[in-house]
Amino acid sequence: MSILELPRLAEELPFWENTLWNRIYEVNVLQSKLRLVSGIRSWVEEKFGSVSEVEDHKIIRVTNLITGEGALFNSLRSKRPMTRFPSRDLDSLVEEHRQGCPFCSPEDRTPEDSFGRIRGKYCLTAANLTKYDGYHSLIIPREHHPLRFDEDMVEDYFQVAARWFHEVNVYAASEGDSTATLYPFLMWNCLWPAGSSVVHGHLQVTVTPKRHYPKVEQLRQCSLRYAYNYSSNYFQDLYVLHKALGLSWAEDEFRLLSLLTPIKEKEVWIFPPLGPVTFDKLGLVGRAVCRVLNRLKQQTPIQSFNVAVYLPPLEMEADAVGWKEFPILARLVDRGNVFNRTTDFGAMELFATSVISSDPFSVARLLRP
Numbered sequence: 001m002s003i004l005e006l007p008r009l010a011e012e013l014p015f016w017e018n019t020l021w022n023r024i025y026e027v028n029v030l031q032s033k034l035r036l037v038s039g040i041r042s043w044v045e046e047k048f049g050s051v052s053e054v055e056d057h058k059i060i061r062v063t064n065l066i067t068g069e070g071a072l073f074n075s076l077r078s079k080r081p082m083t084r085f086p087s088r089d090l091d092s093l094v095e096e097h098r099q100g101c102p103f104c105s106p107e108d109r110t111p112e113d114s115f116g117r118i119r120g121k122y123c124l125t126a127a128n129l130t131k132y133d134g135y136h137s138l139i140i141p142r143e144h145h146p147l148r149f150d151e152d153m154v155e156d157y158f159q160v161a162a163r164w165f166h167e168v169n170v171y172a173a174s175e176g177d178s179t180a181t182l183y184p185f186l187m188w189n190c191l192w193p194a195g196s197s198v199v200h201g202h203l204q205v206t207v208t209p210k211r212h213y214p215k216v217e218q219l220r221q222c223s224l225r226y227a228y229n230y231s232s233n234y235f236q237d238l239y240v241l242h243k244a245l246g247l248s249w250a251e252d253e254f255r256l257l258s259l260l261t262p263i264k265e266k267e268v269w270i271f272p273p274l275g276p277v278t279f280d281k282l283g284l285v286g287r288a289v290c291r292v293l294n295r296l297k298q299q300t301p302i303q304s305f306n307v308a309v310y311l312p313p314l315e316m317e318a319d320a321v322g323w324k325e326f327p328i329l330a331r332l333v334d335r336g337n338v339f340n341r342t343t344d345f346g347a348m349e350l351f352a353t354s355v356i357s358s359d360p361f362s363v364a365r366l367l368r369p
């Protein structure tokens with residue numbers, strides 16, 4: 001199965017799933033034709049493997065009619081020539097950065113929050129020197145190498161995040177800052193293409209007041225409108241639809257989904273079935289995220305990635321009005337080779353729509369246990 005077959009697969013869905021498809025998605029097949037001049041024919045054959053495939057290929061455009069997300073899929077783009085920094089062994093490069101690494105001596109060389117540090121078995125917290133938001137800290141693993149982690153370690157990182165959110169909530173109340181609802185956010189940028197400035201692995205946690213970050217809030221508003229219009233849960237229906245297409249599956253307590261409108265390469269969503277959202281689930285979310293990352297590491301040369309976790313407001317987690325039907329949602333994307341000079345985000349991604357070379361059906365095949 002491939003994304004090229006999506007129009008047929010959508011048509012052949014059983015009645016209910018086809019109803020969901022027509023409600024949520026639209027797919028267009030775009031025929032792309034060009035004429036190769038003789039001066040580049042042999043070069044194209046060498047780089048892309050087939051002249052005819054380049055002269056006449058299909059692009060698949062998927063639009064999510066509920067959220068406005070979209071993606072243009074063209075697998076040929078993964079074969080286009082890239083300018084790279086001189087390629088070298090990533091492990092030895094990471095090792096060089098151990099020299100003078102502040103995160104290898106965090107107690108002495110990183111600031112701490114006003115309420116002190118939180119220590120887990122495999123990590124501890126540090127205040128961020130240059131914060132994004134009023135509350136913004138780091139979770140620094142004891143392991144220096146940013147790509148070496150296992151389920152126990154990532155569970156610990158996520159549990160420490162939950163404890164940090166709790167401490168911020170207590171601290172904000174003690175500072176007389178208890179009137180505003182506080183919204184937590186957890187993220188993990190690994191290596192340079194993902195926006196990380198320090199090689200030593202680290203996660204980041206923020207808390208923002210009054211309303212959630214715009215992208216989280218936008219998704220929540222879309223899901224509320226969906227519930228109002230169709231008396232159904234958006235995330236549940238998204239799961240049912242992706243499952244019918246072979247793009248989603250259940251694993252332990254979670255649902256995993258290879259998204260039809262990825263924001264960037266190989267986007268995967270991880271979320272629990274509907275039910276009360278509590279922060280004590282965060283450790284298990286960490287285990288599920290780790291399993292996906294480790295499977296990607298085993299099967300593809302993933303070197304750089306972003307993970308984000310959408311969470312409901314603090315302390316009101318299970319009861320907050322308008323958040324009851326919104327799951328803890330982890331999103332992750334592959335950000336490619338660390339030696340690429342060309343970034344994977346250009347004007348299209350920033351201002352128009354996502355351009356994707358990885359096929360969601362291949363991603364599902366890679367990740368399904």
Ligand SMILES: [Zn+2]
Nearest residue numbers: 101104144200
């Ligand atoms: Zn280090």
